[in-house]
Amino acid sequence: MFNRIVINDRNRGQFGALVQEQLRQRRALFHEELGWDIPRSEHIEQDQYDRAETVYVIVEKDGEVQAYARLMPTVATVRYGQAEFSYLTRDATLGLLPGIPPHILGGRAAPQSEDVWEVSRVEAADKAALVTLFETIAEFAEAVGVTELITFTRKNFDRIVRGLGYDASVLGEPVQYGGKPYCAIRMALGARATKAGREAEGFKLAS
Template sequence: MIEIFSGLERHFRPQALAPMFQLRKRVFHDLLGWDVTVRGDVEIDQYDDVNPIYVLSYTPGTRHLRGALRLLPTLGPNMLDDTFPSLLGGRAAIRRTDIWESSRFCIDPEISQDRASNQVTVAAAELMCAVGELGLASGIRQIVTVTDVFLERMFRRMGCPGTRIGEPQKIGSVHAVAVSWDVDDRLLADMKAIAGISGALLATPPEMRIAAAA
């Protein structure tokens, strides 16, 4: 089950987004040991202050948060252009209305470590397909992201191979790489077929209003 939130709701409905920031702290700080900004039990950085869109995957019924990601328009501050420009491979910064950045992709470590469950696959597929639906409905032509080579392989298995913008580089403890995906009907259909997802993940029009206001 997918829900979309705007960054403004962090201030008006903090309880709705608190589990996501807590999950990010558990994944990026506690598990991966990344150099991220931690405030108590949450991970929040400067890009959370520029009204991003958050895509969250919940377990139906229990509303347990399975995974999340963040979307930012590249016309404004974003991680690839402003924090990791070396991953552009010498190319100019990406600043276009129809290209958005996905960042802070994370899955609950508890379900990631449960090899008997397919929840990790379901959550990852839901998040990526929701981005595809949101992009198609909002005029987003391309998604870019900074990821590590492990997640890059996972995206390929999900039917979302993408294109490397530059060569991988060692950043901290991981080999990071910038990847781009074209947002189109074929890619979305391929991902849904592999994941066994039928029908739309996003309700309309609320999610579309959120994207338009970002």
């Protein structure tokens, strides 16, 4: 049976070991396997979007992390030196993230709203863990008044999301990132299919 854990700045100390394991898995996938040139240390992957406002959703079983995702309010900002960062998708459109083309939203303004959050760094070991992960994300989102998610991810993620029973739309044209097609996707959380997850496919997710 899966354990579903939502981690924020208030309970992060309690679940510090799970957070660190997630960061280790992220380094292994995004840097070592996919070859992304991203901020990292010898053992973990961590960047400017891992901060106080960040919410981690982790699915674990028998002490092993089976799925994870990172959530960020689109209204959150932080300043590092002379640069102000908000969330990954918006910062990319502002030219703050070298390597990601700024036109990923097709000329649209990046949302900054209490009811829109960003989801990133999504991965799952299998379909069951993925379904559980998104059920947990949707329940958390409903509890805090979030109705939509935005992400910059692999092009096939929109199909995966629709297979889970959620409405998803691609924003802008796909761009090349890390040698593969990526795009911005907006996901509505309001209408959840009763048979969510039965058509989900496409690993690894890598977003």
